[in-house]
Amino acid sequence: MNSAAPSQPVQAESAKPAKLKLTPTERRASTTLALLFAVRMLGLFLLTPVFADAAKTLTGGSNAALVGAAIGAYGLTQAILQIPLGMASDRFGRRPVIIGGMVLFIIGGIICALSDSVTGVVVGRSIQGLGAISAAITAWVADATRPEVRTRAMAMVGGSIGISFALALVLSPLLVEIGGLSGLFWVISLLGFVSLLLATFIVPVVPLQVPAIQSRPRDVLRNGDLLRLNFGVFCLHCILMSIFVVAPPLLIGLGGFTTGTLWKVYLPVILASFVAMVPVVFYTETRHVHKQSLEWSVAGLAIVMAIMAFATQSFTAIVILFVGYFVAFNILEALQPSLVSRVAPAEHKGLALGFYNMSQALGVAAGGAVGGLLARYTSISAVFLMGAALAAIWFFTARSFKSPT
Template sequence: MSIPVARPGQSSRAKLKLTPTERRASVTLALLFASRMLGLFLLTPIFAVAAQTLPGGNDAAKVGLALGAYGLTQAILQIPLGMASDRWGRRPVIIFGMLLFIVGGVICALAENIDWIIVGRVIQGLGAVSAAITAWVADATRPEVRTRAMAMVGGSIGISFAVSLVLSPVLVGEFGLSGLFWAISLLGFVCLLIASFVVPSVPQAKAPIVQARPRDVLAHVDLLRLNFGVFCLHFILMALFIVMPGLLATLGHYDSANLWEVYLPVILVSFVLMVPAVFYTETRRMHKVALEVAVAGLVVVLALMPLASASFFATVVMLVGFFIAFNILEALQPSLVSRVAPPEFKGLALGFYNTAQSLGVFLGGVIGGLLASLNRPSAVFLLASALAFVWFLTARGFKDQT
């Protein structure tokens, strides 16, 4: 009886296919992450205006605190909950975090003044489960397909942001600010159901828990480079979208109700163009090159934005370029964290990573808002480009271990 002989490259191609368990875990965790991020982003486009209907809502400092409190408490809790997920498992930690997210959302929905909104947002931020979710993705996938799985999770950020721009004005217009927070709480409940019953169980890396020490992560140079990278990426995202809505509205004669007509196609086109780049990176094992090229792309796009800002079409083209690089980096960097971090503190490493991301969101919004208040939108673009250039210099020292 003859034995089938594998064709050259056949086994390697098979290894690059997601198994049924990997596919189910990746899709359901991406859905979980997308629902949670949508709950976060729904507030961003409309809160500053909608908060004026509440007592104290005209106090810009309190409005800023209500928005920023979530990011700050997220940053504080990412590391402890990342460590907890290493010790007690991903699912219990995520369920606990989503319960806090729901409770905080309900408090905000019932709030009668801006102070109670701040309290609710603080409690929402205590449910810092991003590290546990990304660690779960890493647990469920092999290294050779992990970037593709992370692309599903990372791409959900851009898609959730685009969807929030469509839904947020509609929800506030129909149901008011309270209705928006009830919708956010409902999304938290959906996340709770997904984490509890839908995501498949996968074995977690077995290693002595005593080895999971923060100083191990802080002494790991490549992990520090990746943490700095995600800080830069989300600093740039928040700063950019403080000035971009007004710029597009002025150039394209849009208002806040229909800016989604610009954002949604931009996000979708950039995501479609990102997929071949991620697949090429995996098949050629060119993760370091992809990292450097994507960051360099950010530098160029952001440097050109002050010139492009005189034209609506040119601005949209630059925005597409930005999101191509953004989506690639959003997929690539968590995968690299999971590759370079030893199994025994994978969750802790991703906790530091998501802490850096939350700090980038907070500081990007604060500093971008300060520059925008001085009527210096070009300064936002140039600062973002300079920060991306510093990131590029640090990324060049990353050791390709893929």
């Protein structure tokens, strides 16, 4: 009896880590979906660093408002279609929705590649945005993973997005120099085709956890925790876009970089922050401290943004703070969709993530607009202080969040 008793805790402890390992199916699904998301996002990010300058070769390229419309058209149609396509993925499955979305993405890219005017790019980008599949991809990750390891899987997706962003900063100037703006759009269309192949043939089939039924928006809108998470992702991406309104000129001025060499700052910052984020994700899952990690990360975001406002004269300080910012950003980018998938009813995950991704798109639009206005009429520090204030408000709403069981 005495010899058997001590062995039981040991067995329980040895079983626990095994439970938290990704199964082969979970690992394959998470890896391929992260790759799918990364390739698609690379296709989107490639345009951002160069279009304002490269558009000058097109008819209407000197019209700043039209150029802005071409950049923002994608986000607008994305925001409108996230909910309907999220609902469709609940009813018809994730793969058909994603395949249809990627076909639209490819068609839109081809229209952009063949256009000789910014107006044509606006049309093409709008069509690309109609393939609003972020909710379906995220729901597919949730379908394929257990709650115990889901944040880790979401972190793989979030990290792949960060790496795609860094690669885009490096590759887009080179691609435009080699093939012009048209060549860049052909590469974007090719990346869309690669994503289509991944979704069609590589990502493993994962059946929905419950029979697909007609989703009801009011079921999701009435959930206070989902609304808090939607507000959170709005804040997160509003802050992100406002930062990137002022970060390039700030880094160029402080560090003596050019637009073409800023990747030397962005790439190590994003990679370092991703490495620092991984232990936090593992700790969150093994200790089941999702609510605490949410609060700590938002609080850290607010503190970093506040310090940034007073460090705009030091290149070293800004770079260190950027690492801290992206650590918090990457944690929240992984943690929040995982929590949405756990809070939402199983039959409404696509719908809930549709609302979530719509909130994200609205945050992107708001951050660019507000950040631009503050930078133009006040100062760079005001942009960072706005981000700190928004994160502080978010922190108090996050404290009311009830961690899912």
